Amino acid sequence: MIRFKNYVKAGSLEEAYTLNQKKSSAIGGGMMWMKMQKRMRMTLVDLVGLGLDGIEETEEEFSIGAMCSLRQLEIHEGLNEYFGGIFKECTRSIVGIQFRNGATVGGSVFGRFGFSDIITCLLALDTYVELYQGGLVSLEEFCRMKQDRDILVRIRIKKDGRQAAYGSQRIAKTDFPQIACCVAKKGDQVYVSIGARPGLAEVVALKKTEDSGLEELAKKASDSFRYGTNMRGSADYRKHLAEVYTRRLLAGLHKEEK
Ligand SMILES: Cc1cc2nc3c(=O)[nH]c(=O)nc-3n(C[C@H](O)[C@H](O)[C@H](O)COP(=O)(O)OP(=O)(O)OC[C@H]3O[C@@H](n4cnc5c(N)ncnc54)[C@H](O)[C@@H]3O)c2cc1C
Structure with missing residues (x-):
């Protein structure tokens, strides 16, 4: 310890x-x-006294303090209502409720873990990381930055009208994911984020045209990433899972829209 x-x-x-x-x-x-x-x-260094343990909602965005617990994300009504329940879905398999009452959003994002359900989920949305020294950077950029000694203060998610859906596959209920997938849709723009490949989640933005079917979009999205092999699954299997999950989640969003 x-x-x-x-x-x-x-x-x-x-x-x-x-x-x-x-x-x-x-x-x-x-x-x-x-x-x-x-x-x-x-x-x-404990940030516990700095008032960073709340989730605030304004007209434009959700602002999530670094010391918010994963359980707060899971049960926050505003966040889950606006984004179709993805925060409940992306947290519910992380160990257990007691654990999720302890683990924080700041630690989960700053840690940049390859298996992160949280980063996978946030990447498909218009998300920014507020750093004490580095200011506001997009989560996509933050994921590419080298780990330094800055402090993550808040996560900000823009309310830009994206509809989103989340799914993950695990060998056992609370194990690390074999694949994590989040899709979001705004008009004809589709965002697909895949994590646990097993590398850190990445996102691709695709345009849905009149003739592009969901199968084609899902294949395009899964082809955009590199996959690796570890004890939880091979690269080929993960690529297959990424395509299947993307297609299913997109189909779910499509159905909701009708
Ligand atoms: C057994 C186990 C299973 C897990 N399974 C999953 C899973 O299936 N899916 C998933 O997504 N996650 C999983 N996690 C990760 C977990 O959800 C948290 O992401 C992880 O514990 C880090 O959060 P924490 O609050 O405990 O951070 P800490 O352990 O306190 O910190 C992690 C790192 O971040 C730094 N840090 C913390 N807060 C800040 C800040 N505000 N600014 C700058 N640096 C900071 C710390 O210095 C440290 O380097 C698992 C973790 C464990 C231990």
């Missing part, structure tokens, strides 16, 4: 950022991932 010499409950983001510039410091989210590391570090 990880151990720290000092614990600091940060009084401001500036203080947290300054403390975090030392390599031996770490920002604590829910500690669900970090606690499994076997090492000794100097200072644990």
